[in-house]
Amino acid sequence: MKSILGGLGRKKLPDYITDNISEDLIRLEDLVKVYDTGALKVLGLKRINLTIHRGEFVAIMGQSGSGKSTLMNILGCLDRPSMGHYYLDGVDVAAMDSDELSLIRNRKIGFVFQSFNLISRTSALKNVELPMTYARKNKKLREERARQLLARVGLGKRAEHMPNELSGGQRQRVAIARALANEPPLLLADEPTGNLDTAASVEIMELFSQLHKEGTTVVVVTHEEEIAAFTERIIRFRDGEVLSDSPNVPREPRGRDSAPDAEEGIELRDT
């Protein structure tokens, strides 16, 4: 019975989860993604070679349809490459089965979507707890950490709220708190500000800057220059290929006093 119910036994985690093997957090070698839509095959990505080091803050830019999301989904282990290799922390994920990929997503990757993707009718707190639930963390620890994370993104008082009771910016902050739940080394965000107004977008990017400063590797997809300006490296895509890849001097995040959401305060520096 135990094995069906799950979570009662505790297995040792595999090495590819526990070890940080490589300085190159992401290494893509001749990566190709082909979408087979029956009649015609669409080349989503054409032989991408790319390395992102541990601790970088990268923006991926490009026109709509240039392959940004395709890349992010592969980086996030949500999708698999058609050809080539993707080494995440030195491990080729192409060879992994779906449960191994689940484990990777759970421990190594925090993914932030344009459309937030919170689970409806489930409180902010429970949403943030979810990755820890799947990591079999105990209830007390889960809740404690979820509250900390929500406080950190300035939603300490909104923990019990349902997603439909929150604004877009607040929802995205819940999603970020959730992405950080298991302290992943890699944070991926596919147009995280795409559905937000400028003020909320700036808040989100400041949050990413802060996380980057604390050592998390952050990759953000955007087609807005102002958003990309927060990052330290900008990679431009066109038609599934890398058009350019150049460093960027990041825009300084504002101080705490100028935060628009002064009542709640974004407690970036407190934690």
Added chain:
Amino acid sequence: MLIENMLMAFSSIRANKMRSFLTMLGIIIGIGSVISIVSVGDTMKGLFEELYRNIGITQAYIAIGYWVDDWRESDYFSLEEMERIKEIFGDEITYIDTDAQTSADAYCARTTVQFNYTGIDYNYQEVQPINLIYGRFLNEGDVLGRRKNVVMDTVSAMNLFGVENAVGKTFRTTIYGTTDDYTVVGIYRKEMNPFQAMMMGANTEGGEAFLPYTILSWPNDFIYDLRFFCRDEETMDELCANIKSYVARSKDRQPEDFQMVTAKEQMGQWNSMLGGLSMAVGGIAAISLLVGGIGIMNIMLVSVTERTREIGIRKSLGAKTRDIMVQFLTESAILSACGGILGILLGGGLVTAGGMLMGVQTVIRPEVVVLAVGFSAVVGVFFGLYPASKAAKKDPIEALRYE
């Protein structure tokens, strides 16, 4: 994790209250009917058992078989023969009489009441406890001396005399052509539940009285049958067989030529008939559980499709195949078990209400209840397997793209 899953299941059941209820309906009706049918069967069994215990489970009748063509005078019994049987089998039979009954009008002042008379021996009370409230029972002197004394129940006394305590009162009646005055020496109270009244016939207008069997049976009478009570329920079958073969031998016949009816055997027949009936009807009711299970499978498939995106999100956060599988299985099991519990409440409620209406104590066995809830959960798990595995196998990116 299990608790987490159960909470999730409850919240998703609550989110679609009407739909969940309609889905459960099949299980509710299925379990409800199984519970009520089994309960009705058990209740009836209990009632029959009580009925037969009341009339005496060891009671037996012997007579020449109705299927025998060439009846002879010797096939009947005589009082002498009865005495002989009493002597031979005296250790094992506690009571024997000629099963004599007759009916006649009884007159007292201006009242006339149709009476049924049963002839009994003085020790009848030992095998058939009678709740005597006034006077005394018939005694040996009454039987041996053919005294015209009777014992009747309170209702008969009321009908004939207008009072319950009619001890000492007399009435006139004609038995086998002879009109005489009879004296009431005892009054008893009959206690019957409505089921017994229905099965044995409640006396409301007429009269019933016990009198010495010696008044109804004379030494040269041809007695059709003998009735006796056995001492031991366990060994009575053997005793009856022995009596049968003794009687057959003494009448120069085969044992198969005699019919023997015992209360124990009749009760056994009722029991097996009721058992078979409730098995059959319960089996049919169980088919509705199958239909209920298919209903659950159907709604779970809809739910899985509706929640494709949720499944994608969960997988993107690290849910494994098994996590999703268990989540949906828990949901369908809980859905079904809730249906089972409601079904038990429904079935139990109906049976209890029906029992109260008929004034009968109903029987609902706890093991049947536990079995029913367990079975409905199993139905839920079984029919949830396919939808749950469909959910668990979804590709994360496909599921996230689902609109």
